[in-house]
Amino acid sequence: MKFRTPNSGIVATLLILILSARCFTAELSARRDGLLKRPNILWISLEDISPDLRCYGDAYAITPHIDRLAQQGVLFTNAFSHSGVCAPTRSGIITGMYPTTIGTHHMRANGVPPAYVRCFTEYLRNAGYYCTNDAKTDYQFAAPITAWDDNRRGAHWRNRPDSTSPFFCVINLTSTHESRIRQPEQAYQKLRASLMPEQRHDPAAALVPPYYPDTPLTRSDWARYADLITFTDRRVGKILQDLEEDGLADETVVFFWGDHGRGLPRAKRWIYDSGIRVPLIVRWPGHVPEGARRDDLVCFLDLAPTALALAGVAVPEHFQGQVILGPERAKEREFIFAARDRMDETRDIIRAVRDKRFKYIRNFMPELPYAQTIDYMDQMPTMRELRRLHEAGELNEHQRLFFRDRKPVEEFYDTLADPHEIRNLVADPTFQPQLQRMRVALDVWARETEDLGLIPEPILDDRARPEGRWRTTQTPQIVIQNGRVSISCRTMGASIAYALGKPAPGQRSDWKLYSQPIALPADTRLRARACRLGYRDSPIARAVVR
Template sequence: MKATRESDPGLRKSAGQRKPVGPALLSALFALVFGGVSAAAQESAASATVPPNIVFIIADDLSWAHLGAYGSDEVRTPNLDRLAREGVVFENAFVSTPSCTPSRASILTGRNGFELEEGATLWGYLPARFATWTELLAQHGYRVGATGKGWAPGFLIDREVNPAGRPWNGIRNRPYGDRFEELQMSDIDYAANFEAFLDAADETQPFSFWMGTFEPHRGYTEGVAAALGIDSAAVTVPPFMPDADEVRDDIAEYYAEIEYIDAQAGRVMEVLERRGLQDNTIVVFTSDNGMPFPRAKATLYDYGTRMPLLFWWGDNIAGGRRIENLVSLTDIAPTLLEFAGLEFAGLEFAGIEAQAVMSGQSLAPLLIPGRPGLPAREAVYMYRERHGFYPDSGGMSYPSRAIRTHDHLLIWNARPDAIPLDVDGGPARTFMEENAEEYPSLHALSFGPRSEYELYDVRADAWQMRNLAEDGAYAELLESLGDRLFGYLESRQDPRMLGRAEEFLYAPYFGVVFGDGLLRWTPEQQGQEMSFDERRELLRRAFTMIGEEAFFRRMISEQDGRL
């Protein structure tokens, strides 16, 4: 099955409506978007004057299970739990890919990460021809800003500002004061910078603000969890890791950074309430990928791909609801655009309607029941390409694709001959590697060779530890899910399905400098002064000169941990 690919989806301005979309007006908006336009609907839409503000909060490496709103009694998240009680909780939200740079790109563009060419891998860049919801809002009258980690890590190349928004990072405040000599948490005061953004704003202008925390990404500072009263002995270790003190201590430090995120989210809500903005501000909370532990982040198992997703809009949406539908974080872009009044009928990319370009679909019908929309998803689709360069991996990444339904997860490993080691390090990983003989099955699950196909019954095997792909009783299911997976990938023009895997292999990786004897890139070349085509040609030349494994081993040796 083939589909036409949009070759140059540059942004085209339209006369899209900048009218508000409060619940009383959504009937008119949906009529404009999805059906015939009645005179009453046109009049209602035309009379609206107050578009909603947007605050988008995104954590860095947080799995869905580690909030009180998702059932955890080990992590204290009262502020996010309040958003959940008063808003809507999505129980089954999944990323396009569990790696920071491309995951954030897919959230911003509403497209599968594998569709974003140079933006499909870690430490790449997001070409300006791929429009983002932040840019569309800015072009239609919104003031757009960001603090903390926006689209990252990578380099802008052909963009003037980070796709998440113009940065507001000037206010710094070291977390926990002087209690720790070397604290590895960011000193960006996210909430204070949000308020500074508001101080500089025109109060009559709607705003969109991206708050990207650098937490709970590694590294962690030993002792923060204990100082906050988190008892590592009470930590529940997922069964795909050893239940050992070293692992529990590591998870406790991860919990500590989640609690810091919660405190910042609470301060943001205080700012909105103090300024009287809570009645017409949409607040979204999510994460870019799962916890930075083995068999989680950078994998296609649930602890790598399943995310928290909370929507809050005061009294404008009925709160206290938990939605079981399968959703993708690519759905965020079309949802926010729709609530902002930028209906798909008026937004086009190079003459192609936005709804046709985006793989995401609006969540508005789920957030406001009874409104028309696209049919509920029967599955979500995910991918994984290069996450980094790691010793002992044989130099190769571990490209994979997956389909996730309510009942099953099927993973296709495109390079089962590779070794899946390009995942983040840390005490838990070190412990597992140093104690492989004591925990051979768990070590093999995270770091050993994998079959080309992995099939899991997610209801009976929530941790995805029992591969059913080679069980003949599941052969028909395996074939059916495989047909759906590959059919979808072909329909969305996945380069790996079209014989163009080199687009991922040779994609720029701006975290690397080649050393003597191969190529040396200056700091300027790492940044803005080398074009993509020039960099790709250097990669091709180096790859051809010394072969695949030596090529990637040189990258590993010169990386110095810059992830």
């Protein structure tokens, strides 16, 4: 087990920046020589959804479009997020690195990743891909203008100026978010009315997990969640239909995934399987067998390197995931890892390691209970029901586990025999060899990835922003010689965007990613702006080609 994580320090950062520049140069050379036959890549992302789909064996689910996608591609049965909540998850996806390595692990933080860290889409843009995101970012830092050609509601592959250019398109569907489960009754009934009668879920037929009390209220939340999935399934079908109508289905790799587990208590925000096990389906006509199932362990840090590899782009050495498709596919890993840290207003430090069968959890703050009050989470009716029944003494032994005054220091589960992770086997002599093996694995991972979790957040904040001051990327310098424009920035790790001409009133600037000198005709007006993750963008530099 070896993770590609740089040693701290300026020398290591400079080395990685040099290697990244070489990656950019190699991509440009390959593009000029026409050596790369590259597919389009489409990500369909859902929020707050576990593998509660018919194609994953859930008989309660009604998901015909997603099921059809699974029949046309490969379904991953052991796909996991590295976090049980959206922002740290998406921070890891966009950078290809563990949030615990780059300092974006606390929920709702303004991170300042190391200088060598970029949004991986810059590598795709540099290689000629049109990169578009609709529209959620939630990266724990502001999305830089260098990350996307188009980053807004309604961004789409159809908007690319050159219809022959390859695209990387992300469509984030938010209709399964936890807030939609608890939306006002009138809004929910309107959504439910949009479903056919046979698509509406009967709360009486719901199979609630054993860690929930089986009450009409918990069944209602579960049925609402299932209705949201069916509603979103239709939206997935529409996206795939658009791809077909554009004649692009055969040349596009489609990834379907959910950002973490379902938006209900003891799932979202937690690193039990209910919080980190996710659906992942990939369709790639002619390259992956139809109706295939893979049980190898994959995690969200694999998405970025896989996208780059499919595009023929060199994967940066500092990425911590691995390629899971295509000729560069890596060998199967032995473990996946996950983390929970500060969650909104509540402190915590929890780490987990999992193989195909066992899960080991280490609680670094056992003195803190599981059921700390989180205002946003406590708006969920199921959470209120849990608290009410706990106070009334009406929860059973499994349901009471969540309300213990203290957490155990260690938890160990056989996820095949106990998929709900309610029987802690840490003291069972039968499993001591497996337990010790996973203790060691977690220690090695924490050391090799330079896990920042034990460093108090105020210290991390002060390192990132001394005395609380936000740093601003330095203004780029524009040099023009014989019609060739070179742009540089003195801020280490900065990326540069440029735009030509002057945007019309009300029109957005068409910022392009700068990677090498460009030739421009005389009298061209040029604007340039530099940005670094976690910094404020630079002032705009302006010049006219003479």
